[in-house]
Amino acid sequence: MTEKTQAIQQGWLTDARRLPSPHYDKRPNRQDISLLIIHYISLPPEEFGGHYIDDFFQGKLNPAQHPYFEEIATLRVSAHCLINRQGEITQYVNFDDRAWHAGVSQFEGREKCNDFSIGIELEGSNQQPFTEAQYHALVKLTKTVMASYPQITLQRIVGHCDVAPGRKIDPGQYFDWQAYRQALQR
Numbered sequence: 001m002t003e004k005t006q007a008i009q010q011g012w013l014t015d016a017r018r019l020p021s022p023h024y025d026k027r028p029n030r031q032d033i034s035l036l037i038i039h040y041i042s043l044p045p046e047e048f049g050g051h052y053i054d055d056f057f058q059g060k061l062n063p064a065q066h067p068y069f070e071e072i073a074t075l076r077v078s079a080h081c082l083i084n085r086q087g088e089i090t091q092y093v094n095f096d097d098r099a100w101h102a103g104v105s106q107f108e109g110r111e112k113c114n115d116f117s118i119g120i121e122l123e124g125s126n127q128q129p130f131t132e133a134q135y136h137a138l139v140k141l142t143k144t145v146m147a148s149y150p151q152i153t154l155q156r157i158v159g160h161c162d163v164a165p166g167r168k169i170d171p172g173q174y175f176d177w178q179a180y181r182q183a184l185q186r
């Protein structure tokens, strides 16, 4: 099986769908990108497919389309990338810019993880396993990110739950950290 090569040029994946989000700003220090944070998201909760995550990260979510959307439509959040159930990647924010995914957070005593991290969302929830296609895409994307941002080492790949304990549980009970970490070392 031949695979398309994946590269990052000027902060953007060359082979991903690109939907720029207005929810970002400049990092305090672009030379300090040294953490990868894994998340999950589904919109509406527990439903997959559709364009609602794209809409949410782009500030276009229509609150009339679902009761839950009324609660979140005005939140200004984003992630660098989303991997959907089919393993397709959408990038919303340039890796060199600060996406708004971690919120109040701390890693090894340092706060504001958005400043120095890259955020990847998996379309998923705490109720269902992620798909093989998602793991495949995530491993490939992680390797590409690590090659471009070598301060992101294996020890500096964490879940949202690890940087916001008590507040966040993603990527949740179904995320297979062992398989993911093993695949990264191959």
Ligand SMILES: [Zn+2]
Pocket (backbone or CB within 6 Å): 038, 039, 040, 101, 160, 168, 170
């Ligand atoms: Zn999260």
